[in-house]
Amino acid sequence: MVEKRAIYTASLKLWISLAVCLLSVAALAQDPLPSWNDGSAKRAILTFVRVTTDPSSPNFVPPGERFATFDQDGTTWVEQPIYTEIVFAFNRVVELAPQHPEWKTTQPFATVLSGDKSAMAKFSMKDLESLLVATHTGMTVEQFNTLVKGWISKAEDPRWHRHYTELIYQPMLEVMQYLKANGYRVYIVTGGGQGFVRTYADQVYKIPPEQIIGSAYETEYTYNEQGKGILMRPPKLLLNDNYSGKAEDIYLFTGRHPNAAFGNSTGDRQMLEYTQAGGGAPLMMLVLHDDAQREYAYGPAQGLPDSKVGTFTQALYDEATAKGWIVISMKKDWTRIFAWEK
């Protein structure tokens, strides 16, 4: 009887071991990038992770030094017809208008209040800057965070009628997750506001605030009425995290070259160049928006329609080709764009 039970136990243990083993093999075989079609873009990501994490590879990167940067607007979420943060600014101008009667006759505020979308699409950088200053500064950092959190939990985009945080590209989330699972620290490096993105990045991308690099207003340390230390947001830009600013701010925040960088526009060019300048076997990728049906189509690279938002010039496309950067075709490389698609 005792012997029979022992044989039974041993046999059970064997089956459990076998099951665990099979599950492990299944996990290994599971595709880490299920929203990607099998093509050169997907293969480049898989190869990059293999050659930088295999200790026997000449391009092995020690775990503490693995580091990847993602632009946000147009790279990890939708940026058309206009950047989400600008929509927040427009909405905030409307909300604040009763306290600013002068805005009815002052540009660019009057245009925002008129609701004329085609006029708003023509705003210059200077127009946008004055709207950002009016809606992003003159308050504590906590007050700003509360405003953004409240807005983004409710606001919906005009095309899909979804929260903006639902307009994240599922294929890029998979890349982030895959890199993290392989010991990479993942940063957002955005021309958008660092404070804005930090309010939702932890929830949406699982990226903590210290790994968000972005354009930033100065803060000013002062005291509230109770003598408690607070940080105000004065109307003075400290970091413009676009173009050269991306390479400069990556260095400021991390002191390193990224091993991999992902962008989609001319504003990401220097970040990709700086990544490549770090040597090793780096990965540089650019998202090309060539899918008007499922998302948007704009360039003007490769004959796509021109766009003020997220411009991808032919010169950038040619630099990518010359330097071995991978251009991701949304149309061909992604089996789906959003998590909620069928």
Add this chain to the structure above:
Amino acid sequence: MVEKRAIYTASLKLWISLAVCLLSVAALAQDPLPSWNDGSAKRAILTFVRVTTDPSSPNFVPPGERFATFDQDGTTWVEQPIYTEIVFAFNRVVELAPQHPEWKTTQPFATVLSGDKSAMAKFSMKDLESLLVATHTGMTVEQFNTLVKGWISKAEDPRWHRHYTELIYQPMLEVMQYLKANGYRVYIVTGGGQGFVRTYADQVYKIPPEQIIGSAYETEYTYNEQGKGILMRPPKLLLNDNYSGKAEDIYLFTGRHPNAAFGNSTGDRQMLEYTQAGGGAPLMMLVLHDDAQREYAYGPAQGLPDSKVGTFTQALYDEATAKGWIVISMKKDWTRIFAWEK
């Protein structure tokens, strides 16, 4: 025979389990802060870690949010008779002098070249700034790193004739190690140059470059003759990480209040206030240099000699007392200062 072996195996397993268990208990009982005398300072550190890492504590901090900041000069290493980075600048001026014949008759360079230490001790902030610009800018970030690494691997301090990186306070290294072992991410937040400290922090403190926040010159992204992206150091200060700058830059880099902060001078006041403003059960500590025999004695708090370097005013001491910040007496709280002491 089979049965005997089975009994032997079972018995061996029991002994191994017992040994592992005893080792665990021994590790638990081991003092994480052996260079600290048992007093209120040491107990405050132990209590802080206990109440912020025990999941049943009302002040529990989730692992991803545990975050501590350390000033460097006078807090984690010696800052007297003058900051190490300033010694580097003085040495570098002497090295560069042949290329700058005009320095023989230009202040503050002429004073540095004269070697008159008492005159150099009287340099104003403006003098020091022009010496820093002349020795820290006008080169690529890599060139600067190479200079600092070369210098710091050889230079010796005038009192102990040791490398500056051997003048780290062993008790503070133990606090850093103890915090890290309890899931804390440890940052240096220094008024010194971020680029300077990053060159040795990984080796000396086991703190990676992305966790070094400091005063910083702007960088400028440009191209070398081969068309490769490089970062130059132009003579333009971007961040002054002293006083209010510490609170502001901590927010810029991390978006968080620290849970614990360690300083030693009036330049750290706002960092400690900002830490306390984050709520919970934060730990704020200030090192008081009251041990002329083993290190230096300066304040002018508590009747200690006044000092231009690392000033600890009576007002700061009084603020600490009023707000429950812990003042560490080097003389009473530390059983040894340096790792190489007997």
